[in-house]
Each structure stands twice: as C-alpha cells, then as structure tokens.
Amino acid sequence: MDAAAYLVKNYQPGLVLLSIAVAILAGYAALDLADRVYAAQRRYAWIWLAAGALALGSGIWSMHFIGMLALMLPIRMSYDPVLTALSWLMAVMASAAALRLACQTRLDHKTWLAGAAFMALAIVSMNYTGMYALEIEPGIVYDPLWVAFSALIALAGSAAALGLSFALRDIRSRLRTLKKASAAAFMGVAIAGMHYAAMAAANFPAVSQGLGGGGVDKTWLALLISSLSVVLLAAALLVAALDRRLETQTADLVASLRQANDQLRHSSHHDALTDLANRKLLDERLAREIEYARRRGSGFALFYIDLDGFKLLNDNLGHRVGDEMLERVAGAMCETMRDNDTVARMGGDEFVILAAGADGAADIDALGRRLLLAIREAGGTAPGLSASIGWARFPVHGETGQALITAADRAMYHAKSNGKNNYVGYRPEMARRAEDEFNLQRELGAAIASGAIVVYYQPMYRPVDGTLCGAEALVRWRDPERGLITPDRFIPLAERCGLIDDLERAVLDMVCAQIRRWRDNGLSVPRISVNLSAARVSDPRLPGAVQRYLDHYQIEAQSLMFEVTESVAIKGMLEAVNTLKRFARMGVDVALDDFGTGHSSLSYLEKLPIQQLKIDRSFIRELGASMPQQAAIVRSIVTLAHNLGLSVVAEGVETEEQLRYVTELGCDQMQGYLFSRAVPAEDFAALLTGGRFGERGVKRSEATAPTGRTTAPGYG
Numbered sequence: 001m002d003a004a005a006y007l008v009k010n011y012q013p014g015l016v017l018l019s020i021a022v023a024i025l026a027g028y029a030a031l032d033l034a035d036r037v038y039a040a041q042r043r044y045a046w047i048w049l050a051a052g053a054l055a056l057g058s059g060i061w062s063m064h065f066i067g068m069l070a071l072m073l074p075i076r077m078s079y080d081p082v083l084t085a086l087s088w089l090m091a092v093m094a095s096a097a098a099l100r101l102a103c104q105t106r107l108d109h110k111t112w113l114a115g116a117a118f119m120a121l122a123i124v125s126m127n128y129t130g131m132y133a134l135e136i137e138p139g140i141v142y143d144p145l146w147v148a149f150s151a152l153i154a155l156a157g158s159a160a161a162l163g164l165s166f167a168l169r170d171i172r173s174r175l176r177t178l179k180k181a182s183a184a185a186f187m188g189v190a191i192a193g194m195h196y197a198a199m200a201a202a203n204f205p206a207v208s209q210g211l212g213g214g215g216v217d218k219t220w221l222a223l224l225i226s227s228l229s230v231v232l233l234a235a236a237l238l239v240a241a242l243d244r245r246l247e248t249q250t251a252d253l254v255a256s257l258r259q260a261n262d263q264l265r266h267s268s269h270h271d272a273l274t275d276l277a278n279r280k281l282l283d284e285r286l287a288r289e290i291e292y293a294r295r296r297g298s299g300f301a302l303f304y305i306d307l308d309g310f311k312l313l314n315d316n317l318g319h320r321v322g323d324e325m326l327e328r329v330a331g332a333m334c335e336t337m338r339d340n341d342t343v344a345r346m347g348g349d350e351f352v353i354l355a356a357g358a359d360g361a362a363d364i365d366a367l368g369r370r371l372l373l374a375i376r377e378a379g380g381t382a383p384g385l386s387a388s389i390g391w392a393r394f395p396v397h398g399e400t401g402q403a404l405i406t407a408a409d410r411a412m413y414h415a416k417s418n419g420k421n422n423y424v425g426y427r428p429e430m431a432r433r434a435e436d437e438f439n440l441q442r443e444l445g446a447a448i449a450s451g452a453i454v455v456y457y458q459p460m461y462r463p464v465d466g467t468l469c470g471a472e473a474l475v476r477w478r479d480p481e482r483g484l485i486t487p488d489r490f491i492p493l494a495e496r497c498g499l500i501d502d503l504e505r506a507v508l509d510m511v512c513a514q515i516r517r518w519r520d521n522g523l524s525v526p527r528i529s530v531n532l533s534a535a536r537v538s539d540p541r542l543p544g545a546v547q548r549y550l551d552h553y554q555i556e557a558q559s560l561m562f563e564v565t566e567s568v569a570i571k572g573m574l575e576a577v578n579t580l581k582r583f584a585r586m587g588v589d590v591a592l593d594d595f596g597t598g599h600s601s602l603s604y605l606e607k608l609p610i611q612q613l614k615i616d617r618s619f620i621r622e623l624g625a626s627m628p629q630q631a632a633i634v635r636s637i638v639t640l641a642h643n644l645g646l647s648v649v650a651e652g653v654e655t656e657e658q659l660r661y662v663t664e665l666g667c668d669q670m671q672g673y674l675f676s677r678a679v680p681a682e683d684f685a686a687l688l689t690g691g692r693f694g695e696r697g698v699k700r701s702e703a704t705a706p707t708g709r710t711t712a713p714g715y716g
C-alpha cells in the first residue's frame with residue numbers, strides 16, 4: 001500500500017504540549033505517591049496505593065487521550081465507551097503494579113525487569129485498546145516496526161520509572177524535589193514518547209469513515225479528560241504533600257520528644273554540678289556489673305572517696321571556689337579511670353568509683369595511688385586538698401551493690417581516721433566498728449543533751465619548782481552501761497557527724513562554770529586549757545561565743561586557754577588566723593597542740609598568732625639515753641619556740657628519766673601520768689589545795705607560787 005493510501009496525520013500543537021504536561025505531572029505524581037506508599041504505616045499503605053494508582057493511571061490514560069485528541073484527521077472521530085473504560089482500567093492497574101513494586105524494601109534485578117515488563121505490557125495494551133476504541137472504518141493499519149518501538153519505549157520508561165522511584169526514595173535533601181522533578185520530566189517524555197510512537201505506528205486508511213454512533217463527542221471529551229486528570233493529579237499531590245508535612249511534623253515531634261526524653265534520662269542519672277553519674281545510675285551500673293561478674297566468675301573493685309578538708313575549704317573560700325574544686329576533682333578522677341568505669345557523686349564531697357576491670361590487688365593498689373595523686377593535683381594551690389579512699393571488692397567484701405558501697409564507705413572512714421590522704425581496703429572487722437559507730441552517734445547526741453558528758457582535768461606543772469601552773473580540760477563521756485568513754489572514741493565521730501559544735505560548747509560551758517565554782521569556793525585556779533577542733537577554729541562566730549561565756553560566768557580571759565592542732569593552720573589558714581588574732585586581742589592565749597606530729601612544719605609557727613607550743617608525747621616517749629638525737633630535736637624545738645616568744649609544754653611525761661630530760665631541755669611546763677592523770681573536778685580541787693607534785697597534802701601556802709606566770713592577778 002503506498003503512502004497516499006493513508007490520511008495525513010496532523011497534530012494540534014497545543015494539545016500535544018498539554019498531553020506532555022499531563023504526562024510529566026503523572027510522572028511526578030507517580031514518584032511522589034510511591035514515596036507516600038513507602039512511608040505510610042502498613043495499615044494506610046493500601047489506601048495510598050489505591051489512590052495513587054487511581055491518580056497515576058488516570059493521568060497516563062488522559063495523557064493518551066489528549067494525545068489522541070491532538071491528532072487531527074479529516075474525519076469525524078468518536079470512541080467506544082466500553083473499550084475506553086477498559087483502557088482506563090488498564091492504566092490504573094499498571095499504575096497499581098508500579099506503585100506496589102516501588103514500595104518494596106529491596107528491588108532486585110529480576111523484580112525490576114519483571115515489574116517493568118508487566119507495566120510496559122499494561123501501558124501498551126492500554127494505549128492500543130484506547131486506539132482500538134476509536135470508531136472508524138476500516139480499522140487502523142499498524143506499522144509493526146513502530147509498534148515494536150513504542151513497546152520498547154514503554155519498557156524502558158517503566159524500568160526507568162521504577163528505578164528512579166527507588167533511587168530517590170531515601171534521599172533526604174533539598175535537592176530531592178528538583179531531582180524528582182527532572183525524573184518526572186524524563187518519565188513524562190517517556191510516556192508521551194510511547195504514545196506518539198504508537199500514533200506513528202498507526203496508519204489511517206484514506207477511505208476511513210468515522211462511525212460516529214453513540215460514541216463520546218470529541219470536544220466534550222477533551223475538556224472533561226484534561227481537567228479531570230489535572231484535578232485528580234493535583235489532588236493526589238496535595239494530599240501527598242499534606243501527608244508528608246504531617247509526617248515531618250510527627251517526625252519532628254517524635255525527635256524533640258526523644259531529645260527531651262534523653263535529656264530527662266540524662267539529668268535523672270547524672271549529677272548537675274559535675275555531670276558525673278548519680279546514685280541511681282551507679283546502682284544500675286553496679287547491678288549490671290555484678291551480673292556480669294557472676295556469669296564470668298570474675299570480680300571488680302569499688303572505691304569510696306571523701307575529700308579531706310573540703311568542708312573547711314568550701315566555708316573559707318566560698319561555694320563557688322568549692323564547686324570549681326569539685327568539678328576539677330571530678331574531671332581528674334574521670335581521667336584517671338577507664339571509659340567503662342563509672343565515676344559517681346554521692347553528694348557533697350563524696351564519690352564512688354566502680355572500677356570494672358580492677359580485680360587483682362596490684363590493680364587496685366595502683367588505682368588507689370593514682371586517684372590520690374590525681375585529686376591532690378586537682379586541688380592545685382588550695383591548701384591541703386587530699387582524699388581518704390576506701391575500697392571493697394566483689395564478691396569477697398559484699399555480694400550486693402549496697403553491701404559493697406557500705407563496705408567501701410567503712411574502709412574510707414578508716415582511711416580518714418588513719419590520718420587522711422590514704423587509701424584503705426575493707427576488712428571484715430570494720431563492720432562491727434561501723435555498727436558501733438552508728439549507735440554511738442545516736443547516743444552521743446543524747447549524751448550531750450542529757451549531761452552525760454563531763455570534763456576531767458589534768459594538771460600541768462612547772463619543772464623548775466614543781467608548782468601546778470595549769471590544767472587541760474579533757475572531755476569524758478560517762479555512760480551508765482559502758483562506763484567512762486575516752487574522747488579518742490567519740491571526738492572523731494563528733495567531728496564527722498557535726499556534733500562537735502554542741503560538744504565543745506558544752507565543754508566550754510562546763511569549764512567556765514567550774515572555774516566560777518572553784519573560785520567561789522575560795523580556790524586559786526590556774527589557767528585551764530580547752531581543746532578546740534580545727535573545724536571550730538575557722539568559725540568566725542567562735543570568739544564572740546567565748547566572750548559571752550566569760551561574761552556570763554564573770555571570769556577573766558586569762559583564766560582560759562585554747563589548744564589547737566597544726567591541721568588548723570593547714571586547713572582554714574585565713575579564717576583560723578583571724579580567730580586566733582581575735583583571741584589574742586581578747587587576752588585568751590592559744591597553744592599549738594601535738595606539735596611534731598602530722599604535717600608538722602616550723603613555718604606555721606611564725607604565721608600563727610599563738611603563745612604556747614605543746615610538744616607531742618611521741619617525742620617525749622623517746623627521750624632517753626638510748627636516743628640522743630631525739631633529745632637534740634626537742635632541744636632545737638624548745639630553742640626555736642623560745643626565740644619566737646612561745647612557752648613550751650612537754651606532754652606525756654611518764655618516767656623520772658623523761659622528767660629529767662624535760663627539765664634539762666628547758667621546757668616551761670609539763671604534763672603526764674607521772675604527775676597525774678586527768679581527774680574529775682572534785683579530785684582536781686584537791687590537787688589545787690595540794691601543791692607541788694609528789695608533795696600531796698602539802699599546805700596550800702607552800703604550794704602556791706607567788707609569781708606564777710599563769711596566774712592572773714586577782715585570783716583568790
């Protein structure tokens with residue numbers, strides 16, 4: 001058949017462009033809806049699939065029809081409604097298949113090809129069914145080559161569409177819409193290309209006649225289809241956009257909720273100041289570690305750390321400095337430990353470290369040493385920041401988290417009473433001690449309130465003439481069941497649990513009252529020395545309180561003296577010096593107690609406003625012919641003290657030999673069991689009326705030195 005046998009095909013450019021636009025829109029919708037189907041929850045996915053297939057199928061179908069309408073043939077054209085509907089159904093089904101495939105999690109080559117083939121088949125049959133619906137006589141003559149070509153475009157287009165929707169799915173960037181748009185353009189051109197290739201394949205014999213039966217009218221159809229399809233696609237896109245927005249909003253909400261949740265979780269598990277783990281997190285980690293260690297039959301260590309002198313530092317230098325110090329210490333401990341260890345703050349200046357890997361004694365020992373060093377370094381220039389560390393091991397020292405913490409805590413207290421700045425491992429005998437301590441604490445509070453606390457007096461004598469020149473007030477706890485309890489057993493406890501203030505106030509009150517009573521009884525009372533704990537000395541309210549007692553009992557400042565230890569100088573240097581200066585102005589002398597022990601340094605002697613030095617009994621104990629160097633030390637201390645204008649007291653004189661040495665070395669006063677133990681007030685009154693040591697019962701006139709250095713004028 002030659003070319004003239006066919007009608008010349010002319011296309012209306014406006015409709016061609018419209019058809020291509022609809023194709024691109026359909027392509028865009030396809031990609032967009034595939035994305036929705038994929039993103040939707042399982043329950044809603046099929047609704048998206050149906051709606052998407054409807055929109056996309058109608059889009060492709062209308063593209064086809066607008067393309068058909070663009071064709072201008074010099075015959076009247078109408079369509080068979082049943083076949084037209086069938087072609088629409090095919091387009092929708094092809095779209096459903098495409099969307100279904102596009103929302104699979106994975107697209108392997110086989111599914112991809114099979115999907116593309118199925119889609120192409122549906123598109124091709126939709127197209128040719130649609131063309132078949134054209135009511136003309138005789139039928140269209142197809143060019144097989146063009147038909148094959150159109151099928152190939154359909155296949156390639158489908159394959160590309162599937163591939164693209166897959167490739168685009170997981171992109172989350174601003175470029176996404178642009179990429180989707182260009183992919184849609186590509187798809188639209190492919191769909192349109194397929195259509196126009198099919199049109200090229202179709203030849204309409206020159207003798208063709210439009211049947212024009214009950215078929216649908218052309219202009220009406222053009223309007224209907226194009227507007228319907230555009231509306232449908234636009235609606236689908238709009239709904240998809242709304243859904244996407246809802247999804248992002250939901251996602252945002254979920255994200256911010258999760259973030260808030262994470263923060264909440266973090267803050268409920270961490271200490272606000274140091275960001276270390278808190279008690280709760282420690283308990284969790286402990287439980288986990290115990291479980292793990294049990295399964296593997298291994299062990300681990302738990303350290304309990306308490307900073308020495310922190311309270312004083314905090315009170316003296318201010319809370320801000322204290323907080324900074326805690327942060328630095330926390331940082332130092334974290335650096336010392338490994339990542340999978342847990343460093344927790346128990347509150348205040350107490351920390352617990354769960355050392356997951358530390359099992360062997362050598363490991364624990366090394367860790368303890370490193371921790372001490374790190375904390376000392378973190379203290380920087382702050383005077384005397386150190387730590388007392390106790391440790392316990394799982395499972396030997398405790399099988400539960402609580403038991404381990406308690407054990408390590410007890411060991412820590414032990415480290416503290418061993419002179420601080422050291423680390424001590426738990427031993428079972430500490431358990432009893434701790435229980436005792438708890439009871440003791442409760443009872444001590446009651447004892448202070450009920451007056452079970454009493455003061456004993458130990459006389460001090462002058463070596464040169466043996467006269468009684470003073471006394472030290474030493475506290476005792478008279479317990480109905482336990483008898484007389486010495487201060488070594490409850491003073492450290494009182495210091496730890498904050499009872500020391502009450503205790504010392506009670507002692508001061510009793511001492512002042514006693515002086516008043518003795519004086520009222522006509523006794524000549526020497527100066528009484530009262531011990532002050534370091535914590536009290538840095539309390540700026542102390543001098544005022546002392547003055548009130550003096551006023552209340554109407555006794556002179558010279559009737560009293562205070563004894564403080566060197567730790568006062570090391571800890572709250574500034575505050576302590578202020579307090580001591582105020583005592584000096586008031587006329588209350590101060591002695592430096594236990595000199596020679598602890599962080600003994602002669603440089604403190606110059607800085608502290610004190611009047612007396614008490615050489616610790618450990619020096620006196622070793623005085624003797626066998627230890628000449630000990631005597632040399634004491635001699636130089638005495639010389640130095642005298643050069644600084646301080647009087648010197650030798651403590652703990654127990655033997656005649658020690659007495660000889662003390663006398664010879666030039667000590668100004670002495671105190672010890674050789675002369676008298678600390679005795680109740682009544683017994684001390686007897687000593688007062690006694691006289692020189694070893695001369696009990698000597699008449700008072702003989703005993704009282706006329707010009708006693710320590711005897712204030714006006715004493716009866």
Ligand code: C2E
Binds near residue numbers: 475487532671
């Ligand atoms: P300290 O201030 O060094 O008191 C001297 C201690 O040595 C007293 O023990 C005393 O009985 C004892 N002592 C006296 N002569 C001798 C001796 O010849 N040989 C031996 N071995 N010991 C002797 P005490 O009464 O048990 O007091 C112990 C510590 O308790 C005191 O040591 C003091 O630091 C503290 N203390 C006592 N009363 C108070 C108080 O009211 N407040 C404060 N903060 N501490 C107090």
Ligand code: CA
Binds near residue numbers: 563
């Ligand atoms: Ca003392």
Ligand code: CA
Binds near residue numbers: 593614616651
């Ligand atoms: Ca002492």
